[in-house]
Every structure is written in structure tokens, then in C-alpha cells.
Amino acid sequence: MKLLFGLLLAVPTLQATVKLPAVLSDNMVLQQGMPVRIWGEAASGEAVTVSMAGQTVKARSENNGEWEAFLRPLTAGGPYEMTIAGSNTITIRNVLIGEVWVASGQSNMGWTLAQSTGADEEIRQSSYPQIRFFKVNTLSVEQPRRDAPGSAWAISNPDNSPRFSGVGYFFAKELHRTRKVPVGVLQSAVGGTPAQAWTSHETLSHDLNLRWYLDRWAKFVEEYPAAKERYEAQLAAWKSKTAEGGTAAQPRAPAGTPGHIHTPSGLYNGMIAPLVNYGIRGAIWYQGEANAGPTDNELYRYLFSEMILDWRRAWNQGPFPFLWVQLANFAPPAERSWAILRDSQTQTLQVANTGQALAIDVGENNDIHPKDKSTVGKRLALAARAVAYGERIVYSGPVMRQVTREEGALRVWFEHTGAGLAAKNGSLLSGFRIASSDGKFFKAEAKVDGKTVVVSSALVRDPAHVRYAWENDPVANLINRDGLPATPFRTDTWK
Numbered sequence: 001m002k003l004l005f006g007l008l009l010a011v012p013t014l015q016a017t018v019k020l021p022a023v024l025s026d027n028m029v030l031q032q033g034m035p036v037r038i039w040g041e042a043a044s045g046e047a048v049t050v051s052m053a054g055q056t057v058k059a060r061s062e063n064n065g066e067w068e069a070f071l072r073p074l075t076a077g078g079p080y081e082m083t084i085a086g087s088n089t090i091t092i093r094n095v096l097i098g099e100v101w102v103a104s105g106q107s108n109m110g111w112t113l114a115q116s117t118g119a120d121e122e123i124r125q126s127s128y129p130q131i132r133f134f135k136v137n138t139l140s141v142e143q144p145r146r147d148a149p150g151s152a153w154a155i156s157n158p159d160n161s162p163r164f165s166g167v168g169y170f171f172a173k174e175l176h177r178t179r180k181v182p183v184g185v186l187q188s189a190v191g192g193t194p195a196q197a198w199t200s201h202e203t204l205s206h207d208l209n210l211r212w213y214l215d216r217w218a219k220f221v222e223e224y225p226a227a228k229e230r231y232e233a234q235l236a237a238w239k240s241k242t243a244e245g246g247t248a249a250q251p252r253a254p255a256g257t258p259g260h261i262h263t264p265s266g267l268y269n270g271m272i273a274p275l276v277n278y279g280i281r282g283a284i285w286y287q288g289e290a291n292a293g294p295t296d297n298e299l300y301r302y303l304f305s306e307m308i309l310d311w312r313r314a315w316n317q318g319p320f321p322f323l324w325v326q327l328a329n330f331a332p333p334a335e336r337s338w339a340i341l342r343d344s345q346t347q348t349l350q351v352a353n354t355g356q357a358l359a360i361d362v363g364e365n366n367d368i369h370p371k372d373k374s375t376v377g378k379r380l381a382l383a384a385r386a387v388a389y390g391e392r393i394v395y396s397g398p399v400m401r402q403v404t405r406e407e408g409a410l411r412v413w414f415e416h417t418g419a420g421l422a423a424k425n426g427s428l429l430s431g432f433r434i435a436s437s438d439g440k441f442f443k444a445e446a447k448v449d450g451k452t453v454v455v456s457s458a459l460v461r462d463p464a465h466v467r468y469a470w471e472n473d474p475v476a477n478l479i480n481r482d483g484l485p486a487t488p489f490r491t492d493t494w495k
Helices: 002-014 119-124 166-179 201-205 211-222 224-243 266-275 300-315 338-350 373-387
Strands: 029-031 036-041 047-052 055-060 066-071 077-085 089-105 128-135 154-156 183-189 282-286 322-325 354-357 399-406 409-415 421-423 432-435 441-443 445-449 452-456 465-468 478-480
Touching: 029 183, 036 077, 047 066, 055 066, 089 128, 089 166, 089 266, 128 166, 166 183, 166 282, 166 373, 183 266, 201 211, 201 300, 211 224, 266 300, 282 373, 300 322, 300 338, 322 373, 338 354, 354 373, 409 465, 421 445, 432 452
Parallel strands: 029 089, 089 183, 089 282, 128 183, 282 322, 322 354
Antiparallel strands: 036 066, 047 055, 047 077, 077 089, 128 154, 399 409, 409 452, 421 478, 432 441, 432 465, 445 452
């Protein structure tokens, strides 16, 4: 009898407590204007109550222990306290309602404010209590996760802001200034990663064009034991050399390594899938360098479009705005054509509710990480103001619309001309090349004529095609009078 009484007393302590994913925590920003999903785990069948801002909603966990509840849409403001009560009670403090954006991609998105141009002064002035960042930890796994551990929501101030994404910080700062609401950024970016790692397995496997990425990776996995043996020998040699004071680049783990950040769908499973319950306004993306190779350049335009649609399906909140940074000017190895990759990015604008911010004029030819993140973040914010918020503003530089022939010349017509076309710094136009039907391109003279540019060359009597900024590291200076650079383009399809 005493044993039975003791077991009865122990029952409450055996109940599973209510648990929340890491992203639901103090200082978070929730998306205004849409139902707010709150989710977590508890004992099977446990009743859970969520209360905030005068609302109280109830839920009951499923057999697998998962539960979710929805608050009605809220308007921008705060701070609020949220309580989640079951067998235990959790209080989330200092919650704001505002605009939430995902900031993803590779190292140029992860590049910190502390590493950016003008960092010292910007950090000193970075006290913005209504700007917050949640940084997702790097995780590449085989199956989608429900929780994404990360650093706690951090309020923008001189102590925290140095670790924020530079692009994400300047984007959030500009949105906060213009929209006058709190801004939250879910930073989920990993250096050196290809787009297929950020795309779900379902999308890759069900599409004949994209299944190639899975087949290629399967081959890497098959060859991994031999590759691992070579890698371990290289690593041992590197350690020996550095121990003796030598300098050399550390060898990289071979493709096929379990948990490798290039694993198709791996980063989606570990760093995107856990966020899809969290309401967002949209996503900003800075990636493409890792796909700028001879096998991926052309395929990227299809992969990137499908990745965007993939994310929209996962969030299940409609075609939310998706904005990206086109690759900056840079001189990569000869076999990697950034011009083609940039064009693949531009072609992705055919997907509805998307926008592109250019960096063709702020790159560094010898550094894959241009440090001017302020210009890039502000241009993304311009795109957000137009695409996501419907402001009637000039948010893009000139984009080629069509080309017409004239005697001995080609006339290029543009959209997004704003207040008119110009050469940056008032100099002569540069960056144009023309060719006849033989495919031999020559440097062209280019002159602004209203909202068009007329290009010609004494070496090309009957021009048929024109290119602009069609190089890895072009010298090109066409802008609109609002200061935004023209998008690189070509009218031919020659290799």
C-alpha cells in the first residue's frame, strides 16, 4: 500500500512539461497582420493555454506530444508578455509586434556588421530597441527538424549588433526608419553553401531537372571512404606543417561527409524547416557564389526559382516577397562565370512577387566578400518597400526591355529609368559590347538618348547583338538619376 501511494505521488513529476522551440523566446518580434502560430511539445493529450495582448486560446497536444495554437492577427506595438501554461507555465517577456524577415544565403549574408565598412561608427549608433535578431545555428541533417536551436533574440545595441548580419542590419534599420514599426530578422545563413542545400528533398526528388543534384551527391557518398582516407592524410600533413610554423590552407572535408553543409536539403532540414511555423513578411537572400561553376550556372535559374516556390509552400502563407542580391563584381577563377550566374538570378524575376538588389558597382575584384554592406542592405530595403509594401518609389536601376536596330547602331530601351539615364560620376558610358551575326564582340561607344542608350562601333558595320557588364568583374557605369546601377544583360545566347 505504501508503495502504491508513493507511485501515485510520483505521477505529476513524470508528466512531460510544456516545451517551446528556441525561436519562441524573450525579445522576439511577431509578424503583424496575420494569425500568430505558437507551437511546441507537451505530454500526449495535455491541455495548453496561450495568453497575450488580451487574447487567450487553448490547444491540446496530439498523441506525438505536438501542439499548436493561433492568436488572432495583431497590430504593430508592444512590449507584451506571453504566457503558455500546461503542467508548467512559461512566460515570454518583451514581445514586439512588427515586421519579420528571414535573412538567408551564404557568407555575404552572414558577414557581420563588425566586418563591414564604417563598422565602428555604425556600431556606436546601433541602439534600436525595436530591431531584434535571432541567429539560427548551423545544422545540416537528413530529416526536417521542428526546432532550430540558435542564439537568443538579441536587441540591437552596441553590445549585440557587431554579430548581426551586416546586410540584415542595414536592411532592418532602413525598414524600421521608413515603416516606423519593430523589425525582427531570422538570420539563417552559412558560408560557402549552394542553393540545393537550402531546398527540400521533396522538391529536388520530384523534379527531373533537379534530381541531378541528388544523383551527384549519391556518387559523392559512394566515393566517400576513399575520399576520407585522402582527406585524413592531407589533414595530418597540414597539422604537421603548421605545428612547425608553416602556413597553408586547411584541407576541406570531402563531399559526402555526413552532415556536410553541401548535402542537398541538409540546411533546409536543419535551418529552414524549423522556422516555417513562424509568421514572416518575406525573405532576403544573398547567395550564388557556391553555384557559380560550369555545371551549375545555367541550371541555377531553375533551381533558384524552385527553391523560392519550395519555401512558399512550406510557410503556407501565400507568395510572400522574396528579394535577393545579385552577385557583385569580382574576379573568380577563369572557369567560373559569374556573368551567367547573374543572368540566372535576373531571369528569376519572372517568379511573382520577387525583387533584385544589385551590387555590380560595390564589389571588390580581389575579395569575394565586399565590405560595403550598407549599400546592399539599403537597396534590398528599397525593393521591400516597393514589392512587399506597395510604395511607389524607384527601387531598381535600369533593366533592358528591348533592342532595336538602326543604321550602324543598336538602340537599347530600358525600364526603371526613374528620373532618366546617366553615366555614374558624369563620365562616358562604359561596359557595352556589340557584335554582328559572326559573334565577335567589340567595345562599343555608348550614348544616352532620352530613356535609351545608342551603341555603335566602327569595327561593327551591321551590329546584331549587345552586351552590358557581361564579365565577372566589369567596368560598367550606367545608372538612373536616382543612383541605381543598370542590370547586366546580353541579347545573344552564344557560349
